[in-house]
Amino acid sequence: MPLADRQVAQARAALTAARASRASELDTWLADLLGAAAPEGDGPPDGVALAAVGSHARRELTPGGDLDLVLLHRGRADISAVADGIWYPVWDSGLRLDHSVRTADEARAVARTDLKAALGLLSARCVAGDETLVSSLRTAVQADWRADARTRLPDLARMCRERWQAHGEAAFLLEPDLKEAHGGLRDVHVMRAAAASWAVPAPDSSVMAAHDVLLDVRHALHEATGRPSDRLVLQEQEAVARALGLPDADALLRALAEAARTITHASGTLWRAVLRRSPAGPAARRPVGDGAVEQDGEVVLARGADLDDPAIVPRVAAAAAQAGLPLAPATVAHLASRAALPSAPWPARARDALVSLLGAGPAAIAVWEDLDQAGLIVRLLPAWERVRNRPQHNPVHRFTVDRHLVEAAAHAAALTREVARPDLLLIGALLHDIGKGLPGDHSTAGAGLARSIAADLGFSDQDGAVLETVVRHHLLLPDTATRRDIHDPVTVEAVTAAVSAVPGRERETVELLAALAVADGLATGPAAWGAWKAKLVAELARRTIAALTGGTPPPLPVPSAGHLSLARHDGAAVRVTGSHITIAAPDTPGLLWRAAGVLALHRLAVRSARTLSADVGTAVLDFTAVPEYGTPPDPATLEADLRLMLAGRLDVAARLDRRSRSRRVRPGIPVPPPRVTIVADASTTATVIEVRAHDGPGLLCRIGQALDSRALQIRAARVDTLGAEAVDVFYVVDERGEPVAEAEALTGIRKHLQEALDASS
Structure with a gap:
């Protein structure tokens, strides 16, 4: 073991021994106080017990911690005198004391209505006196806790969320509260209480090891400052690091961040399991992306998901974030141990999935943390290791x-x-x-x-x-x-x-x-x-x-030799090659949205599209489209439906409407509203319209329908989906083949298209 590690181990062992020694000394002293307070004479009074709750019950009391005591009795009339014989000496010693005096029935009744009281009594420990009084109360409180778990655990979860909102995340703060922040000591105590309901498992060894790190940091902070504060402020960090045998404050903060992240992650998993048991019930199983489905409010791998696909990890993560759902722990572990990862240079689908993950906004943070805890982020982005858990040196951060x-x-x-x-x-x-x-x-x-x-x-x-x-x-x-x-x-x-x-x-x-x-x-x-x-x-x-x-918008696409060859077919031509779909057909109004609608009916998401004129009266549509989820459609079936559409024998609008009515849509993440812009002076031959929107099934079809309803013909288009964002440019003309010139008409077009997108977003 390196010297630095030995120093840390020795320093932490000394702190653990100091807490154990102090607990024994306090127990002896408190027992003596109880005995001296007895009117009967030497020894503890009959039918009375002094119980410790909180950190002293766990023998984890740090130098600045509060001493939490409950004096239990069996209805003694002189219990106030007994209590005074204990509380006053404790106060005189300078210890901070939280105390109460109750019968066992009173304590049990309080625990059924007061969450904080229940949390303490679940692990109450007899310090002196009638041990059966304490053990019977603890057993009764635990039985009530289990009986009321369905309502009390969601209440406890809400209390935790309020605390997290007030104190932030310990792992990422520069001056964290070691006890109350998310990922702090309080979370482990609450997790143990939740486990006492038998609804969820107890914290595992990694969580308890992280708890011990935070406990030692808290102990060293109290010793270094001589104060009971649990906030690790910047000016105290070097002293605390030295007390723990660490080289500097940066090493302290990185160790603390690692421990707090472990607790935060385990806490999130536990509370999701608790809330899945709540009366609201589990969420329905449904696909949320290619290779990913929602199950009981979490995202899991779909049956048959291709773990050899190098895009599988970012794609499943993006699906979870875009749906506003967490990844199931078992799924993350399976991805970490079995899934292929993209190698440089990443394929486009993997890069798009990473962009889509980040584009989910705040919902991406929890999913990113799931991947990070499993070691996947540093495997995807090796440079991330250098900044992981790195503290900032500017207090503005x-x-x-x-x-x-x-x-x-x-x-x-x-x-x-x-x-x-x-x-x-x-x-x-x-x-x-x-x-x-x-x-x-x-x-x-x-x-x-x-x-x-x-x-x-x-x-x-x-x-x-x-x-x-x-x-x-x-x-x-x-x-x-x-x-x-x-x-x-x-x-x-x-x-x-x-x-x-x-x-x-x-x-x-x-x-x-x-x-x-x-x-x-x-x-x-x-x-x-x-x-x-x-x-x-x-x-x-x-x-x-x-x-x-x-x-200005990007230049109009130019037809390739292949496009020109395809356009020379009589009537119309359709070619489906993997994810690439090309159509050459007479340039009729609505051609783009109907073609995009056929792709949507086959559950294909358009990643890019180009429309261009190959000859007078002939248009070429070039799509790149991938399955929303599952396997791609049969190319022959897709090609047949496209030909039916071109022949006017497929009512695309009606089928899209039926699909829309039957589609169950779960609310996803909030996204910025769509934006429609008329780009002035971008072209002398057409009116240029830019659309920025969150991508979704049938988006291109809806845009095309809206333009078609205003009697606008799309002369050319460049459609791109970057991650989860659509960046589309349309060159349109009116019925005479001219750009729209009137300001009022342009305003009406923009408003109409904006309303169509807003209604479907």
Whole structure:
């Protein structure tokens, strides 16, 4: 064992021995006080017992802990005098005392109505006096606890949630409350109480080992400060680390974070099991994604899920997060031990699944933690090990580096409508501080690392360069906006120069930096972000974008030789090759939405679509579509339905309507509202409409129907799904083949399309 480890073990063993010795000394002293308080003379009075609850009952009382005692009796008239003979000496000693005097029946009645009293009495220990009085009370309280478990455990869960809301998560706070925060000592005590109901198993050895770490930290904190506070403030951390034999405060905080995360994760699993037993009953089993189904309120692997698919882990995680559900512990363990993982460069489906996971916003945090606890995050992203549990050295930050990055991505998910590339925003948010822990400036160090990770994830070289720029300059807008005159042209020139690393994508980079500044600030804490800074950053970004040229939608797709060959067929042609579907047909109104509707009927999710004119009167539709879940449809059946649609013999709208009415939709995560934008001056031959929305079954079909209902014909379209976000651009013309020019008509189109999307979101 290395010296440092031996030092830690010796220091912790000394603390454990000190608590045990103190418990014995207190027991002896309290027994003497009870004996001396007896009017009868020496020895404890008849029909009286002194019981310890709380930390002294568990022999875990730290130097600053409260002494919780209950004086039980069998109806003695002189019990007040007995109590005074105990309480006053305890107070005189300087110990903090929480006390009560009750008969066994009174104590039992209180426990049935007071959760905190019940938690203490479940593990009451006789210190002195009538031991049968204590044991019979404890047995009765435990029996009541089990009998009332169906109602009391949900009440206890609500009490825990309120405490967590007030105190935050111990693992990720820079100054955690060791007892009351989520993942603190109180959670283990509550988990043991829940196990006493026989509804759930007791905390396992890993949880109890984590509990002992926190208990030793609390003990060392009380000794170092001489105060009873349980908050590990920054100025005390070095002293506590030395008392535990650790090299520095960073080592202390990382050990504490690891222990608290273990407790938090186990606590979450336990409470999900408890609430599944509540009167609300289990959730119905239903598919939530490819290879994933919901079962009893958790996401599990579907039967026949392909564990050899390198995208299986991020895909199942994304399905859980998008549905707002946790991953079942057994599923996480199975994925960790059996599932294939993507190797560099990641396949597109794995990268899209990671983006979809992050795009779930706050719901992604718990799923990310499930994967992290199983060791899957560092296997998916090896660079994550450096920032995992790493404390911040700036008190403005609320969280450790790793949690801050996940929080930033969660906040970025609400801003995906603000940028042209939501996937780059989400990945940029996840990686913006990845350089912390490396020598030198973390932005510079992290930029190169981000470029390397982008390549591993399968992003193009250009996208990797954009991510590198975003990470390098993620503080550019907030720092410049708050330190320079944003009305000075020189300020704007400095920003435009910084974002010029990727020619042609300067505007996109500024959009990403502006959104990331918001997400980063919100994830850091209220001291780092406010209305004043937000206004300055937004104005600087606006001025910079105004100074940049370009920023128009991507160019229209150009037909390939294969498209032209297909278009030369008489009538119509359909080709289905794996996930690639190509249609060449007469360019009739509604062609796009009807084709997309057929794909939706076959439970195919459109990942990309291109529509283009191959010749006068002929349109080519090029789709990439993957199954929503399960196996792909039979290509011959899909092709046959597409041909029926082209021949006018398939009522797509009616079948979609029937499917919509029969589809049971479980509420998922809240997502930003759809956004429809008319892009002025983007084309001289068509009106350009941009749609940003959360992807879902039949989205493209609904957009096409809305455009068709306004007598608009789609001349060309670029449709892309990035993670779970649809980024679509449509070039439309009116019945005369002309762009829509009237401002009132344009407003009506935008409003109509917005209403159609809002109604279905």
